[in-house]
Amino acid sequence: MPKKYHITAKVTPLNLDYVYKFKIERGENCINCGRCTKVCIYEAHKRGKGDPRKMADPNTVVCRNCFRCIQECPRGALEKSLDKDFLNIGGSYWKSDMFITLWKQAEDGKVPVTGAGYRGPFTGPGFDSMWTDMSEIVRPTRDGIHGREYISTSVELGRKLNHLAFDESGKLLSKIHDTIDIPIPIIFDFPKDNLSPNVKLAIVRAAAELNTCIVLSPDHITADIKKYIKNIIPIISHKEIDRHSALIKTVRMVALDYDEEILSSLPELQDKIKKIHNVLTIVRVPATKSVEQIVSRLAKNGAEIIHVVADYCGMENDGSAGLNRRLAKDIIRAVHLKLVEDRIRDEVTIIFSGGIAMAEHVPKAMLCGADLTAIDLPLLIALGARLYEEPEKLLLFPEGLDKIAVRTVMHRVVNLMGAWHSQLLEVMGAMGIREARRLRGETGRAIFFEEIDNETFGKLFKKRETANV
Ligand code: SF4
Ligand code: SF4
Known part of the structure; x- marks a missing residue:
């Protein structure tokens, strides 16, 4: 049995100017x-x-x-x-109460006890309209958090084979692709906001401490950050591969920003990168209306890993403020189902980011069809940042954060991930799933409000509508 992955939390309060409920x-x-x-x-x-x-x-x-x-x-x-200031934080997606949870998780790394006396609604838009089937929760052996059961939260990134081919003498003909294992289904997506050097370094160090990776633009890879290069995924334009060849030689994965040229030239680009160094390539695709078609074409063209990026509220990135934009749950399901329909789902790794705000969003995104998730804003909220959605996205950091020791800031991020990891173990234990990769696309183990609502009341209301006509 492989060694258990454990995140050691350390109580790390930040006595900065927070806003409290x-x-x-x-x-x-x-x-x-x-x-x-x-x-x-x-x-x-x-x-x-x-x-x-x-x-x-x-x-x-x-x-x-x-x-x-x-x-x-x-x-x-x-x-x-x-506190009125507190109530103004967030907006329709990032609810003010989420901040309390994230701040608390970052402080002690524990699973917050919530739900007692809950008087709110049990459904809502996006991930809030799905529930997981925790029918195994009654079994006392199903307990990953307390170590009674071995549950693996690791996931594999890279291209996989649909099947193996052998010649007549039984010799393996298929070329096995390289893959990279990370112990949690979460990587960090570097937030674009201007961060102080201590915060930048601390987030990168936290990624290294957790043995996961962080997507980072080469401009941010300063001398002190270079020490953690094995945990860094530089994001570059496909036109800059040659310019960054020295950097590519030092990393394990490289991310390419999507543009239409990549659709047809991906095999050559991946070959070009592999000639520089044997690294995995991620194509970062915005979650537009046609994202499933783009992902399907990239996968058919040999993409190893595709990172689908929704906006910070988990909505389609089409630049409009329209109400018809799909939410994370539906975007991931559409991408996953398209790849299943094309019979190539098992060959490619899908990372999803945008709107992953709470621990439970990770298993939910995976149940919808993502192999793993990427997060950015929760990393900053863990440091006491406040986010306002209206009138436009605004992120405010507590005064004095730039003077806090890197180690302290890093512990906050590690604690946050410790709490999320424990919650993932709880969900998986309660669902009776022992390997995180088996969560992917297991929609049969989830309940979707829209579907049961339609099953229960759909026919009834349809009849009424018809009768009225
Ligand atoms: S923790 Fe309890 S006793 Fe202490 S200040 Fe808050 S409300 Fe008062
Ligand atoms: S009067 Fe009340 S608030 Fe003041 S010190 Fe005594 S207990 Fe505390």
Whole structure:
């Protein structure tokens, strides 16, 4: 049995200027009795440093919303209220509550306990309209997190053979392609926003620490980042292969930005790259309306790995704000089904990125048909970044982040992935799936709201409509 992949989390709070869901405030009627310092086990209440007779402002950063101090204050001087700034974060896709989850995961690497007393809807657009079949959850042996069962989360990247061919004497005729294994079905997609050098280096180091990869433009590969070159996938234009030949010699994979010329010239481009160095080629394709046709043509032309990139909310990248744009779930299913129809699905690796915001989106994207996912924004949110969708995408970093030690920033990213990895093990354990690669395209183990809604009510409403006519 191969060694178990384990991500070691380390509690790493960032005492920066976060926005929290609730803010805690101390009123004028406080008599500085100090009772709250005793009842709050998280030490949110402390006496003032300069004058210990007076209480310091409460530290919302460490508050866990247990409300104990509020109940026990003899003067009713403490108040918790919803922070309006917090409610404005995100938008229709990146919900404000997601930020709390990601911040918490990045802090301690643990699976957050959610769902108790949940009063919201159980369905929504995109990934929220699909549920996984966790019928194996009742078996006590099905437990990857606590190590009772061996569950592999590793995935293989590269071109695979549909079948093996042998000659009459039984000699293998097929050429076995090179593949690369990574221990989690997640790679990092380098965020384009201007990042401070410590954040850049920390994210690359986190990728190396996790044994995964990061897609990076050659301009970002500075001397300190070069140390992690085996974990870097440089992204270049197919016209710049010669210019980057020295870099290609040092990496394991290279990504090409898609343009129409690649459709016809891919075999030559891949050969050209392989002559420089035996690396795998990824073609990065925007998730447009015709993405499944493009992916199909690339796969038929020998593509090894195709990276389908939706926008940051997991929507089709067609440049319009139209409501008819497909969401991640439907884009991935369309790509997967097209390749199944063409009988080439098993030959090519599909990476999907865009809108992968929460841990559960990883297994859901895989169930829809992706081999693995790529993430960018959650890496920044883990560092306390706030994202606003309206009126246009805006990402704000907490002040002082550029001064935080690389190691601390790296631990936050590693913690985040630790929490996501644990959740993947939980989902797979509950589904009775022991290998992550077996999640791919297993839609029979998922329930899609639109389908059951149509099955249950479709005929009924169709009849009514007909009767009205
Ligand atoms: S318990 Fe209430 S009155 Fe006492 S120090 Fe805390 S806030 Fe002030
Ligand atoms: S609500 Fe709970 S965790 Fe927050 S400050 Fe009060 S006692 Fe501490």
